[in-house]
Amino acid sequence: MKVPDGVRKALNVLLCVVAVAGTGFAGREIWQVWDARRQIDAACAGLVPAGRVLALSPAGGTLTHRQAEEGTIELESLPSGQDCELFSTEAGERTGSASGARWFFTGAVGVVPSGERQTPEQPWDPVGDPFGRYTYPAQPLGGGIAGMVTDSGVVVELPCPRGRVNGQRISALWARATLMTGRPFTEREQLTAHDRDVLAQTAVGTANNLAERLGCPGRLPDPPDGIPALTPGPTPASRAFGTCAWYRAAGFPRDRLLPDQVLASRTDARLWDERCVLVLSRSRASTLWHGHADSLPGAGRPSRPGQWFVALHTYSGEHAKNVHLGTDGSTGSGTRAEPGQAGRDGRQPVWWASSVCAGRAQIHTMTAAYGYDKVAAAQLEKLFRGYVDDVTARRGCTDVTLPAPASFRAD
Incomplete structure (x- = not known):
């Protein structure tokens, strides 16, 4: 059946409008991802793998980072430990944040020794959850990696024999990737299986990037997939x-x-x-x-x-x-x-x-x-x-x- 000229013209116009709108939407999405990567690199000194951060469950929408010295990584101050803090509108929307964005991710790096004291529990401080809920003791990451999985993130160490930072001898470096916890981003008060795996990949990638930046010879292998949930206790x-x-x-x-x-x-x-x-x-x-x-x-x-x-x-x-x-x-x-x-x-x-x-x-x-x-x-x-x-x-x-x-x- 022959389509009348008027209808054909209307359809062509509609298709053009849809195409333009689709192009505009895709362009906005591309720009949003590009800007998110730029924010992550700016906050985390290019060490934290942006693609892994964007794969975390609260990472959608617009990303920003804390515009302050304590929220961005400065390599000159590695011996004291450095972190970067990221916010997303997706996390804000899903948690009802009045500001529209919420702090959802922290990446941190440092070196060993750092001068930080190791202090065991004090006799007057209760262990576990004082309200009687489950506590989730940290578990080894496994996969041949010196690393721990906690209820909010993953931390790893990478040996760097004979390494130096600002003239100071170091023996290893460390990297940590932490996710905001609480509803709706946790299951039974701990990370989801998806986010555990992504955070492990993020921590390992960050450590390897820092090792390359510092000239350390070794690299960590890829972390295991399917990291098990933590065992609740006591x-x-x-x-x-x-x-x-x-x-x-x-x-x-x-x-x-x-x-x-x-x-x-x-x-x-x-x-x-x-x-x-x-x-x-x-x-x-x-x-x-x-x-x-x-x-x-x-x-x-x-x-x-x-x-x-x-x-x-x-x-x-x-x-x-x-x-x-x-x-x-x-x-x-x-x-x-x-x-x-x-x-x-x-x-x-x-x-x-x-x-x-x-x-x-x-x-x-x-x-x-x-x-x-x-x-x-x-x-x-x-x-x-x-x-x-x-x-x-x-x-x-x-x-x-x-x-x-x-x-x-x-x-």
């Missing part, structure tokens, strides 16, 4: 695994004076900080307090989950050379845990042991919560020895030095 001590498996295997949970829960992670000797936390449930802590209240002057009844605990760490390599226990009130530095030695902080119930694993210094620490350190005084030495024996056996360590038995006194 978990019953009868099911302790990984860094806390020794506690279950030795039968410690059967002792009613000892913790009945754990915060554990998979083991990985590449990690610069490996942790196991033994936690008393609120009911067990309350029962023990009532049975020992007369001998605990000034120690209030534990009323929150994680208030009574024993926390254990192993710091490795350069990180083991700047571990400080507790605080001393005047300088805030506490006792320095010296490699090759062992002992206890002068004021707090915090102990350290040392060893050498694959030629690298290791510092092992134990913190006991206030109040509980007196209740469990007779068990603390065997707990610490059990932990140190496990981690040094796993890592093939030598030159193990433990605190003197007298240091486990009940003050």
Whole structure:
């Protein structure tokens, strides 16, 4: 059927309008992506892979970055650690931000050693979530990479032997990629599977870009796909695994004076900080307090989950050379845990042991919560020895030095 000339002309005009509109829309999208990449490069010194950031679930719409020194990466200040902060209108719309945009991503970089002190838990600070919700202990990234996955991001380390930054010797560099958490960008209070994978790729890409910029010889391999979700805790001590498996295997949970829960992670000797936390449930802590209240002057009844605990760490390599226990009130530095030695902080119930694993210094620490350190005084030495024996056996360590038995006194 022949189309009338008037109808044909109208159709042609409509097609032209649609084509022009489509071209305009595509042009706007292209410009938006180009500008987003420009914002990421400007904020992050060209180190953070822009394509990976744009693949994150809150990265749509218009991207901007914080226009301030503390929100942009300055390579001249790497030893103090640097970060870049990005905002997106997509994150703002999906979270109802009144400003129209919301901070959604942070990329951070630095070098090792940085001079930053490593400090284990303090005896007065509860571990885990004080409101009784699940806590998600960090887990190793795996894939042959020294890296950790947390409930908000991924951090990796890359060796840089004989490296230098601003004339300062370094042994490694690190990179971290962190996503804003909370609804609607999390599932059960942790990152989605998609965002975990993208953040791992982002952290590894950032580390490799920094290594190239600094002239470091090595590069990290691609991270594994399908990074598993974090294991929620605390978990019953009868099911302790990984860094806390020794506690279950030795039968410690059967002792009613000892913790009945754990915060554990998979083991990985590449990690610069490996942790196991033994936690008393609120009911067990309350029962023990009532049975020992007369001998605990000034120690209030534990009323929150994680208030009574024993926390254990192993710091490795350069990180083991700047571990400080507790605080001393005047300088805030506490006792320095010296490699090759062992002992206890002068004021707090915090102990350290040392060893050498694959030629690298290791510092092992134990913190006991206030109040509980007196209740469990007779068990603390065997707990610490059990932990140190496990981690040094796993890592093939030598030159193990433990605190003197007298240091486990009940003050």
